[in-house]
Structures are given as C-alpha cells and as structure tokens.
Amino acid sequence: MAEEKQQGLTETKKGNFSEWYNQVVQKAELADYAPIRGFMVVRPNAYVLWESIQENFNKAIFKKGVRNAYFPLLIPKSFFEKEAEHAEGFEPELAWIESDSKDVEEKVAIRPTSETIMYASYSKWIRSWRDLPLRINQWCNVLRWEVRQTKLFLRTREFLWQEGHCVYETEEQAEKEALMFLDEYKNLCQDLLAVPVLLGQKTESEKFAGAKKTFTIEALMPDGKALQMGTSHNLGQGFAKAFEIEYLDEKGNKKLPWQNSWGFSTRLIGSIIMVHGDDKGFVTPPRLAKIKAVIIPILFDKTKEQVLKKAKEFEKKLDFLNAFVDDRDSYSAGWKFNEWELKGIPLRIEIGPKDLNKKQIVLVRRDTGKKEFVKESKIAEKAKQVIEEMHKDMFKKAEKFLKENSVEAKTWPDFKKALAEKKLILAPFCNTTECEEEIKEETTVTSRCIPFGQKNQKLKCIKCGKETTIKAWFGKSY
Amino acid sequence: MAEEKQQGLTETKKGNFSEWYNQVVQKAELADYAPIRGFMVVRPNAYVLWESIQENFNKAIFKKGVRNAYFPLLIPKSFFEKEAEHAEGFEPELAWIESDSKDVEEKVAIRPTSETIMYASYSKWIRSWRDLPLRINQWCNVLRWEVRQTKLFLRTREFLWQEGHCVYETEEQAEKEALMFLDEYKNLCQDLLAVPVLLGQKTESEKFAGAKKTFTIEALMPDGKALQMGTSHNLGQGFAKAFEIEYLDEKGNKKLPWQNSWGFSTRLIGSIIMVHGDDKGFVTPPRLAKIKAVIIPILFDKTKEQVLKKAKEFEKKLDFLNAFVDDRDSYSAGWKFNEWELKGIPLRIEIGPKDLNKKQIVLVRRDTGKKEFVKESKIAEKAKQVIEEMHKDMFKKAEKFLKENSVEAKTWPDFKKALAEKKLILAPFCNTTECEEEIKEETTVTSRCIPFGQKNQKLKCIKCGKETTIKAWFGKSY
Incomplete structure (x- = not known):
C-alpha cells in the first residue's frame, strides 16, 4: 500500500x-x-x-x-x-x-x-x-x-x-x-x-x-x-x-x-x-477529455483475479473512451480515487467482488460525485449518456454563474458598487481612448467588449456623460 | 480559360x-x-x-x-x-x-x-x-x-x-x-x-x-x-x-x-x-494523403449542370477520402489534370457527359497514370482498393531500387568501384573512429549503420585489414 x-x-x-x-x-x-x-x-x-x-x-x-x-x-x-x-x-x-x-x-x-x-x-x-x-x-x-x-x-x-x-x-x-x-x-x-x-x-x-x-x-x-x-x-x-x-x-x-x-x-x-475545478482538483470537460474513464478494481486476495479479469473486460469495452484499469498494487483504492479526482478524469468506474455477482459496476461522475449502479450490459451506453449530461450540467452551472455575476450600470456610483461586488459590468460608453484611460486609472478596470447587435440607443457615457449609442462590458481582467 | x-x-x-x-x-x-x-x-x-x-x-x-x-x-x-x-x-x-x-x-x-x-x-x-x-x-x-x-x-x-x-x-x-x-x-x-x-x-x-x-x-x-x-x-x-x-x-x-x-x-x-516524385511532380503516398482524390468534371455548356451535380454527389460519397470537386471555371480540365499531378493527389476522378449516360467515371492513379472505367455504384469500394494497391506498388518499386543499388564489398577496390556506381555498400568494418575518419577523407563516404542480428563472423576490416566480426553499411549521405 x-x-x-x-x-x-x-x-x-x-x-x-x-x-x-x-x-x-x-x-x-x-x-x-x-x-x-x-x-x-x-x-x-x-x-x-x-x-x-x-x-x-x-x-x-x-x-x-x-x-x-x-x-x-x-x-x-x-x-x-x-x-x-x-x-x-x-x-x-x-x-x-x-x-x-x-x-x-x-x-x-x-x-x-x-x-x-x-x-x-x-x-x-x-x-x-x-x-x-x-x-x-x-x-x-x-x-x-x-x-x-x-x-x-x-x-x-x-x-x-x-x-x-x-x-x-x-x-x-x-x-x-x-x-x-x-x-x-x-x-x-x-x-x-x-x-x-x-x-x-x-x-x-x-x-x-x-x-x-x-x-x-x-x-x-x-x-x-x-x-x-x-x-x-x-x-x-x-x-x-x-x-x-x-x-x-x-x-x-x-x-x-x-x-x-x-x-x-x-x-x-x-x-x-x-x-x-473544485476543492478536489481539476475537472476535465468530458467532451474534451481524451481519457474519459478510469476503472478501479476493488481488490481482495480471494477475488483479486476475477475482479481484475472483469475490469480488463470493461477496459476493452470502453476503449472508445480510452478507459484504463488502474491496477497498481502499490496504492489503495481510496488513494486511487483521490488521485484521479485530483487529475480530473470525468468518469470513475469501480468494480468489486460484490458487483461481480450482481453483474454491475459503480459509475461515479467527477463533477457532482454522484454514484450510480449500472448493469454490466448497459455500461457503454450509460457512460456515453453521462458524459453528455455532465457536459451540459457543467456548461449550465458556468452560465448561471456568468448571469448572476454580470450586471448593468447606469450611473458611475452603480458602476463602482458592482465593481466592489466583483461583477462584470455593462455600461454606456463613449468609446474614446481618453475616457477608457480615466476609467482604468480610477478603477483598474478595462473594457472587455462592445456586444454585437445593439439597437440604436440614446445613452450617456458612464464616465464623461457625453452622448453615445453603445454599451460596453467592463471588468478586471487577466 | x-x-x-x-x-x-x-x-x-x-x-x-x-x-x-x-x-x-x-x-x-x-x-x-x-x-x-x-x-x-x-x-x-x-x-x-x-x-x-x-x-x-x-x-x-x-x-x-x-x-x-x-x-x-x-x-x-x-x-x-x-x-x-x-x-x-x-x-x-x-x-x-x-x-x-x-x-x-x-x-x-x-x-x-x-x-x-x-x-x-x-x-x-x-x-x-x-x-x-x-x-x-x-x-x-x-x-x-x-x-x-x-x-x-x-x-x-x-x-x-x-x-x-x-x-x-x-x-x-x-x-x-x-x-x-x-x-x-x-x-x-x-x-x-x-x-x-x-x-x-x-x-x-x-x-x-x-x-x-x-x-x-x-x-x-x-x-x-x-x-x-x-x-x-x-x-x-x-x-x-x-x-x-x-x-x-x-x-x-x-x-x-x-x-x-x-x-x-x-x-x-x-x-x-x-x-x-516523378517528372510530372510530387506523388503523395496514398495512405499518407489527407485529400486522396480530386474530382474533375469535364464541362460543356449543354451538360454543365448535370455533370456538376453528379460530381458533387461523388464528393459526398467520397468524403471519407476528403475528395473535392475542382469546379473552377477559369481553368480547363487539362490544366487541372496537370496541376493535381504536379501536387501529387493520389487519385483523379474524371466525369464527363458520356460517363453520365454510362453511369461510370474514369479513375486515374497518380503513380502509374493508369486509367480505369469504374461503375458509379462501385466507386467507393474501388477507390479504397486502388489506394491500397498503389501503396503496395510504390513500396515495392522503392524496395526494388534499394535492393538493386546496395551491394556487398569485400575488398577496398570493390568498395571504390561500388561507390563510383553510387551504391550503398555493406563492408566489414573494425568500428574505430580512426578507420572511419580515413574512409571519409579518401571517399567522402560515411558509415550509415551496423545491421542488427549479425552472426559471429571472422572478417577483416575493408580499410585497415584488422580482424572484426561485423559489417557496416557505407554511403554518401544527406
């Protein structure tokens, strides 16, 4: 161990x-x-x-x-x-x-x-x-x-x-x-x-x-x-x-x-x-991941050979996910769980002696940690499905965060308040270098972009107050 | 044109x-x-x-x-x-x-x-x-x-x-x-x-x-x-x-x-x-080629539309070869033949008004220039087959050249004669830096490699005459 x-x-x-x-x-x-x-x-x-x-x-x-x-x-x-x-x-x-x-x-x-x-x-x-x-x-x-x-x-x-x-x-x-x-x-x-x-x-x-x-x-x-x-x-x-x-x-x-x-x-x-990423480590977006699944056999002396054999069967079956069996003797199953969570492999498949009898495996999603028992015969199909669900859920979660953390500001005090709350801010902007420079000096914030498809609007620049027709996104940036 | x-x-x-x-x-x-x-x-x-x-x-x-x-x-x-x-x-x-x-x-x-x-x-x-x-x-x-x-x-x-x-x-x-x-x-x-x-x-x-x-x-x-x-x-x-x-x-x-x-x-x-490569230009090894086929429609005013439509059908059918239709108006079919021969696309598919009626196309191999009429329904299968034949024939041709242009030399005069004939030479060699340096100075030739799996042999170095057990390949090199 x-x-x-x-x-x-x-x-x-x-x-x-x-x-x-x-x-x-x-x-x-x-x-x-x-x-x-x-x-x-x-x-x-x-x-x-x-x-x-x-x-x-x-x-x-x-x-x-x-x-x-x-x-x-x-x-x-x-x-x-x-x-x-x-x-x-x-x-x-x-x-x-x-x-x-x-x-x-x-x-x-x-x-x-x-x-x-x-x-x-x-x-x-x-x-x-x-x-x-x-x-x-x-x-x-x-x-x-x-x-x-x-x-x-x-x-x-x-x-x-x-x-x-x-x-x-x-x-x-x-x-x-x-x-x-x-x-x-x-x-x-x-x-x-x-x-x-x-x-x-x-x-x-x-x-x-x-x-x-x-x-x-x-x-x-x-x-x-x-x-x-x-x-x-x-x-x-x-x-x-x-x-x-x-x-x-x-x-x-x-x-x-x-x-x-x-x-x-x-x-x-x-x-x-x-x-x-989360507190356990990296989470690979599942469509992007090359190795989409790790198979971890739960090994006890008596059933070791049977479990390993079954794990290898799954490896073959899940070759389209570049799945691999982590059969290292020198680490415990728990250690392996932690390692692959840290490294962010989307799916973990656990197989132990009990599962062998029940002709099932345990499938664990990296993003939610949700465990599911899956019938052996359904594993390929189920893995594909979970990968798609996982992608959609991860995207939705990130989209929700983006929505909740972007606001519109109409006045300079609003702008500064939103900034203190670490939000991305949409604000009317005159699109001059001078005004952008002033905003940057006062707040360290820069413009991110002027959204496409803005209808003709009568607006006043958030900083200088001059007339403008566009709004721009502002925020701190990397 | x-x-x-x-x-x-x-x-x-x-x-x-x-x-x-x-x-x-x-x-x-x-x-x-x-x-x-x-x-x-x-x-x-x-x-x-x-x-x-x-x-x-x-x-x-x-x-x-x-x-x-x-x-x-x-x-x-x-x-x-x-x-x-x-x-x-x-x-x-x-x-x-x-x-x-x-x-x-x-x-x-x-x-x-x-x-x-x-x-x-x-x-x-x-x-x-x-x-x-x-x-x-x-x-x-x-x-x-x-x-x-x-x-x-x-x-x-x-x-x-x-x-x-x-x-x-x-x-x-x-x-x-x-x-x-x-x-x-x-x-x-x-x-x-x-x-x-x-x-x-x-x-x-x-x-x-x-x-x-x-x-x-x-x-x-x-x-x-x-x-x-x-x-x-x-x-x-x-x-x-x-x-x-x-x-x-x-x-x-x-x-x-x-x-x-x-x-x-x-x-x-x-x-x-x-x-x-040959006197017409580059020849892409067919397994290596990404675009394995070019489709050239033979266009006349009256039948242009029909022929183009058929060509586009083949493009779809042969998508697995990344085939594409060269439908440029500004070049003649003959000009296109020359261009894609120069650039080395493995297969050329010609389709003209006559072929339309006969439900066939003309398939031309880049390496041999061999033309073949192929039934429309057989085209995908045939293209795959020709690509494999082409690979094998190209390899065989190169292998034949290698065999015909590599010789064994037992004496220094033999060595120099083979060299004059621009051959690759297998010769007994003592594997010392001094001897290799001498050979290089006298002939500009260097050793290429000592082939694997040589049985224990009693040999004499081609240059210095000292006893050795190995032969090495010699030749001019890039």
Missing part, C-alpha cells in the same frame, strides 16, 4: 483563489515552472487537452477552407518596422538573437506573432484573384518578454497558440469571415470546453496593434475577472500596403487585398481549470 | 536530380525559402503530410504508454555544460538570446534538442520506482545554426520534429524500448510513407553526442545518397548523473535510472518527395 503522502489540495476555491489555482495546476500535473523565469512546462495532462482542442478546431476550420502551415520562428527587424502601430505594440517584448557570430544580414527576433513573416510570403504567392481567398493557419510557439508576474497558462513569456491569417478581395469578405472564425471560437469554448462566452468588438484602446477592428470572446472567471479567450481582427489593408501584397483582379487591374487574422492560445486551458 | 502559364517542371528526375527536387518542392507548393537564410516555410501541401505523420505516430506511441508534452524553447547555458559530450556536439550551432535588456540570470539559447531542459524537470518529477517508466514525447521546432547550404526539408536551420525521452529502472528496459521505438519508425516509414528502410546501430563516430549507443533507420535516395530517417538512443546514465535524476527503488535505496531518446523530423517529407 501507498507509502507516499497523498498530495491533495490544501487550499479551497472559495479561499485564496490564486493559491488554489496554482495548486490545481501543479498537483494535477498540468504544468510546472521552467528553469527560466516566465516560462512554463506544459505537462502531459494538459498537453492532451491542447491536442484535443487542436483536433476539434482543425476539423472546424478545414471545412471553412483553411489549411495549416508552418512559418519561421525568427523575424528580421525590418519586417516589424513596416507597419508602424504593429511595431510599436510588440517592440518592447521582443527577444533578439545575438548576431555577432551569426551570418545574418540584419537583426532577427523570435516571433511574438507572425503577421509580418507570413505576409512577406503572401506577397510572393498571391498574384491574381484566382489565388484568393487565401486562408492559412499555424499552430506554433510565440514569445513575448512580459515583465509582469508569471501565471501558468495565463501569462507566460512563451506560449502555444494558433494564428489564422486570411486574404480576400473585399473588406466585406474579410470582416464576414473574421466574425465567422469568432463564431467557431464560441463553439469551441461552449461546446467543447463547457465555458460560456460573451462576444463583441474591442474598444479603440483595446484593439490589436495594426488592426482596423478587433472582435473578441470573453469569459468570466470565478474571481470576477474576465479572461479574453480569443480574438479575430479585420486588419484592413494596412499590412497589405506595408508588405506589398497585390493581386490582379478579373479585369487585370492591380488591387490591394483585405485581410483578417484570428488567434487563441493555451490560456484556454487556464480558463477550464478556473471555471470547472 | 486559364490565362496564366502552366507551371510544370522543366527538369527531369534522371537529369539534374537536385534541380528537379527543388522544382518539385516549390512548384508543388510544398515549401518555400524564408526571408532569413537557412530557414524555410512549410506550405500547407507539406504541412498536411506532417499532420498525417503526427496523427499516425501519436496513435502508435500512445499505445506504448507515451504521453505528449511541451517544454520551453529556451535553455540556460549552464544546462548545456552539464553533459560534456553533448555540450561539445551542439555548442557551435546554438543561437543565443541577446541578454542585455532581458532580466535573465544567465545566457539562454534556442533549443537545438531538448534533453537538458526536459531532464531538469524529470529530476524534480521522479521520486520513486512508482514514477517509472516515464515516457514523454514532444512535437516542436528546434534550431541549429548550420553553415552548410540549405536544402528544403533536408537541411534547414529550423526544423520541426518529435523527440521522445524516457526513463527506466534498468538498462535492459531502456535499450529494449529504444529498439521498440526504432521499430515504430520502421513501421511509419514503410507502412505509411511507402519508403523502405535499413535498420542498425550507428558506429562509434556517428553516434549521438552524449549517447551510449545510437540506433538508426536509413533510406536510399534515387541519387545514391542515404538519408537518415530517424534515430533512437540508449543514453546510458550520463544525463541522469548530470541532471541528478534519482529514484528510490522498492527497497528504499537511492538509484540512478537509465534513459533513451528518439526522434525524427520533417526531413521525412524530403524523403517522400525524392523517392516517389
């Missing part, structure tokens, strides 16, 4: 949330700090979630005509300087390569994002209207030398992400598809990760460096902070101009195309941990 | 092989040169092959208990220096980050391989025999600042690869599994890429920096050069010692574990192009 100490959580989610998060990440073996400050190791328990996200998202975008590719890690200095706003946005965080010993013509930096290096190729590849739309995505590592404190998955200097970069003949197409990809992000978050999101457009001061418009999906974390889950941009023609991407239209006229780009990162994994 | 010039190959495979290769790579849009010397862009037509390789290999290693993870891009200088041979092997090719403006305690470089950064984590994670074996793999980019001339897929400064790193209680386990993973490499190459390989052990001078033994799979390219397709290493205990990876055995004694590592890279894609 286990000689080692059980490594459970020593902090609760309602207690010190940040400490609880760090414990879940490390004790569930999702990630670890790297030897260099600001970097992280994505451990197998989390990387498998990233792979599942990739698999699902790849299927979705392949249908939309997107193809994956891989562009170089290093970008020449002159490329950053071609688009002024873009350069200004990223310059402070670039990591440059020592060039004295290298045969490079100019300084190069590790990519913080790949607009520039991709569009240099695009300008070679795109010749005529026949080459458009061009839709390319890449999964890669990027590096931004942040000075703020590291938070595993949420803020690290290197992170993994996908970045889609498309080129079109018209702005209408570029914007329409920027919104289409945003919608795919919503589907990914809600239908796979069970995390509800708010959609909208970023304000002037929060939009991407070099973009004309930025669209976003935002989720609310249990500590009342918003998390940006993904963004897509109408890039206008700025990059096309800077990188001389030109095409001949059907009539043979030289034209500048329109572009969009869109990305999400491994911070999605951070959101899952925060939203679904 | 097409106004643009068809971009076919202007060089043949039997002509200037190197120029032919570069043309296939670029005109089939597999890869492109990047703005920085020595770097490449992996374009969607090639990246999709890499994804297919990943998917297949991931399935194989998951069954062997391997889990994927992601470790940091940057490695501290002191890590490289912990294992002397390893440091010496990689030092000249490291790209260091400018550290003046960065808050790093010591110099850091972009990973050329990840032994050191991974094993630093392993030493934290591994505590007892219960934690072993530990089997982790990562898919990532690595960077080695090569000074030799760039060859797309075969020699670039940055490339994509997988690197598996496992830890065991005994050397027997470590070596057994190093060979098991080598066997998975063989399966991948032969059963998916249709490229036959030779297996064996590297000689003393060709083994990996820091390894006790290196195992390899080698393929023969049409120009007579060997290509190393993947290697696995028995790392011994050198890294465990250097990185203080220790565990408590069942009796509570502190022990040093044994390790192996194994990797292959995007150069596999280079091998496919060279082995299977």
